[in-house]
Amino acid sequence: MLKITRKVEYALIALRHMQNKDSQAITSTKEIAVMYDIPLELLAKTLQLMARGGIVDAVHGPNGGYKIKVNLENINMIEFFEKIEGPLGLMDCYFDSDCTLISACNIRSPIQKINDNMRNMFENMSVGEITQ
């Protein structure tokens, strides 16, 4: 529990890699996959998610690839996580409320407290701060 996924990890690896190059340099999926020994297809999907989320720009065709689009200091970890993994919460009860416990549950608001603290922490943490 409280684990990060491989997809998020691969995304961070890719960003950190690109950050160490000229800001206009283009990096292909294969370059990263080979260098860090990551499954190419999975990394590809991750980069596509970041492209869709506006974090990187995609360049099609031969010699294509990706480059960082935004200032990574201006994007916080919650935004980042959610672009890649969707809604973030300690429990599912906060998204779909078909939780069978919900009627009797005595810890819904207590867990909300933990959740708020966690979100708060990640909101005050920028991607750039991590990858630099």
Added chain:
Amino acid sequence: MLKITRKVEYALIALRHMQNKDSQAITSTKEIAVMYDIPLELLAKTLQLMARGGIVDAVHGPNGGYKIKVNLENINMIEFFEKIEGPLGLMDCYFDSDCTLISACNIRSPIQKINDNMRNMFENMSVGEITQ
């Protein structure tokens, strides 16, 4: 990702329930399972983990059950999580280091930063603070 498990949730429900009773009152697994509609066997295992971890005291035999043993203000969420779920970390790389990426990995220390922040947050949060 970054989810809490049912076991942890059931543990919190149980503690919160017991906290609202006389400190010497004994609460059986069944009482909690019925009231909150939780699978009895699973809740039982959770309470056993807490007993083993010294959070609650077990009373065997008929009319037996559990009661809270320690001051919940004096136990932080990391201790609590780890008693129930074992070692806590964003990735497995920090426990067993047979991670295939480890040689080339460029984000081991960055992720360590996130990890430290998260641990720090949970260390400064007591169980009592949550359940009260």
Added chain:
DNA sequence: AATATATCAGACTATATTGGTCGGATATTA
């Protein structure tokens, strides 16, 4: 125009983790 190479997209399978069940042992009260 044809070809090669890259992103894009979704369906699919494999694996790992979590959630829940079952059977039986041990302790204790009545």
Added chain:
DNA sequence: TAATATCCGACCAATATAGTCTGATATATT
């Protein structure tokens, strides 16, 4: 001795994550 509770581990089921495959679209080079 019978009833009821914790204890313990093996087991199965459900879900989530990780990874694969197939094919489409875009673009640079020949």
